[in-house]
């Protein structure tokens with residue numbers, strides 16, 4: 001038990017302690033304050049570290065530094081009894097009392113001068129039962145890893161997740177880890193939309209979801225290009241595309257907009273096929289000449305481009321959506337690799353799939369007996385600010401608002417949470433906050449987070465790659481997390497699978 | 512607010528300027544008890560002794576603290592303590608005497624003083640202090656010398672014992688006690704050095720120590736030095752040899768240092784040991800053990816407030832009439848100046 005110092009103040013929300021000279025503790029580190037009078041412990045998080053000295057008078061610092069600088073030039077100096085005179089002052093936010101196995105919010109003070117020590121694994125034991133089945137990494141105290149697994153519950157998927165970080169801080173690594181964990185756990189559906197095409201095989205030098213030992217059984221892959229492994233082709237049906245989808249993805253003039261709506265009104269979900277099939281002049285006729293030929297021409301050109309992409313068929317039955325939904329319902333991970341597609345196609349496919357999932361789950365909802373057994377599904381979207389911006393009424397913002405009821409959750413991944421609509425972001429119950437350089441991004445998350453993280457500004461600013469804070473109403477405080485490096489997590493998965501197989505071996509093989 | 516007359520200011524400025532420019536001339540006026548002394552000889556640049564940094568050795572420092580915890584005019588409750596800090600290879604150990612409270616009134620002042628004096632000197636004092644404050648001050652001084660005896664008993668041969676203040680037996684009748692301390696140090700081979708933060712040595716109109724510090728800086732720049740002061744004419748009260756010493760090349764201050772070297776050792780040797788102790792950047796040019804012990808024994812405002820509170824509580828439990836006592840202690844200055 002490493003004795004660090006003693007409490008010197010200051011209030012129930014803001015504790016300060018004097019630490020022994022040279023005793024190192026870090027921003028973000030979780031410490032234990034012993035309440036010896038009541039036989040319980042207070043966990044507290046370091047939010048700032050200051051200098052302290054037993055100094056006679058306020059100008060001691062300047063004078064002493066001045067004397068040292070003089071001494072550097074002539075005569076030298078020797079700071080006597082450094083350990084006694086100098087110290088550090090830690091400022092902490094109390095997290096809560098651990099009293100036996102229970103955790104309580106810190107509403108009272110610890111006694112004056114209570115002892116402060118470094119936290120040990122046992123101090124966090126109470127967290128273990130609060131941890132969910134989808135693993136993300138280990139508990140972190142400063143930059144030290146504590147061997148307590150941190151995970152979120154898959155049951156919380158429909159409450160939506162936000163993953164936010166500046167580029168390169170480890171968003172994709174975290175998503176791969178969550179997906180791998182979902183495969184291992186096998187209780188939830190996860191639709192992973194991968195516009196960078198980085199999840200299947202992994203970036204060069206890294207590994208991907210195809211390396212997850214359970215992938216063969218628990219992952220279904222779609223791709224528009226050839227991948228080094230079993231996969232299906234991306235194909236959606238023109239019937240599944242709605243006018244709003246195009247409106248959300250491309251700029252249209254008011255006239256073109258109206259024409260699109262008119263097409264939809266006239267042909268229902270056949271509108272795209274009809275528009276593709278007929279000549280512009282015919283369409284103008286069919287729409288009772290309410291629209292100029294030019295408007296129809298623009299629309300036709302764009303539809304042609306979509307139809308020619310090879311991802312959209314006229315055939316209602318060929319679509320991938322059925323397979324995707326079935327896989328999700330059997331609690332599998334569906335990876336949709338759109339790495340080789342232009343952005344508007346990628347978004348179109350994503351939109352169609354997301355809507356298909358939501359609508360299907362909505363239908364199951366009508367049958368309570370079936371709905372009870374429907375595994376929650378999570379749809380992950382990279383660069384989510386593209387579809388969750390203020391003005392966008394996309395299927396994704398609809399899922400954020402309505403999905404919860406139907407067990408469909410959205411996992412928005414973004415470098416710029418400030419571009420996401422406030423209403424939408426407030427729907428995310430669980431936030432993974434990794435290193436975020438931009439203050440405005442941090443401010444947005446501070447307001448959106450389900451725990452008070454206003455004191456954690458210093459910590460968030462100093463997060464390193466793979467270090468995160470998890471906030472959610474399901475954990476007692478903003479949890480510091482060291483995300484597993486995906487490759488390490490895989491190694492561990494393989495090791496534990498081997499262990500399992502060996503154990504299972506004699507039983508199965510013997511008779 | 513009174514009107515400030517410019518002529519008044521100019522006249523005062525003229526006086527100060529002339530006084531500060533006076534050469535090191537002899538003049539009169541001494542106060543034996545307080546150690547205010549005129550140094551008669553002329554200052555000569557040739558007398559400066561350059562000091563090197565000596566060997567670090569075990570050093571202890573003695574100091575005392577005193578305060579008036581309760582003041583009702585005709586009677587007071589004083590508090591005194593004394594203690595020493597021993598520094599050996601960078602590690603300091605403090606030995607502080609428990610606090611002693613001295614309740615005393617104008618009427619029983621001589622008896623109380625008699626008792627305290629006898630404890631230290633086994634003889635009756637030749638006089639009684641003028642005021643209750645000076646009684647407390649003398650009691651502290653006695654306590655410091657007694658603690659110096661304890662420190663010597665605990666120190667090994669070759670160590671250094673630092674005293675806060677000069678080796679000056681100012682209090683009437685105290686000489687045998689100081690002599691006892693000096694003898695004990697001699698017998699044990701311990702060097703005794705008294706360092707005065709506030710020297711009362713004057714040369715003509717000027718304070719001697721800063722005047723020499725200025726001269727030393729002008730003549731030698733950034734250097735350690737000592738300047739011997741001849742106080743032989745005060746040999747009846749003064750112990751050891753007196754110097755003004757600049758103990759770190761970059762220090763802003765010089766100090767009066769009285770030295771009784773251990774047998775067979777020189778004053779210079781002792782002063783150079785002091786140089787080795789005076790390089791803490793918090794107190795550049797002042798021996799660190801003295802700074803340290805000062806902080807150990809100081810009876811600061813908080814401690815005094817705490818003492819006053821416990822004292823008042825005890826007055827009540829002892830059956831005293833606290834209301835009356837508080838009224839006796841009221842001071843209209845506090846009303847006038849705030850803080851009451």
Ligand SMILES: Nc1ncnc2c1ncn2[C@@H]1O[C@H](COP(=O)(O)OP(=O)(O)OP(=O)(O)O)[C@@H](O)[C@H]1O
Pocket residue numbers: 165166167168169170171172173174206415465466467482483484485486
């Ligand atoms: N938890 C972690 N532990 C160790 N290394 C990590 C961790 N997370 C990420 N990394 C490493 O950091 C690098 C960037 O990670 P990643 O691609 O996940 O970042 P990103 O936030 O998704 O970046 P981008 O914004 O470019 O998509 C990778 O090389 C990855 O291996």
Ligand SMILES: [Mg+2]
Pocket residue numbers: 171172173
């Ligand atoms: Mg990424």
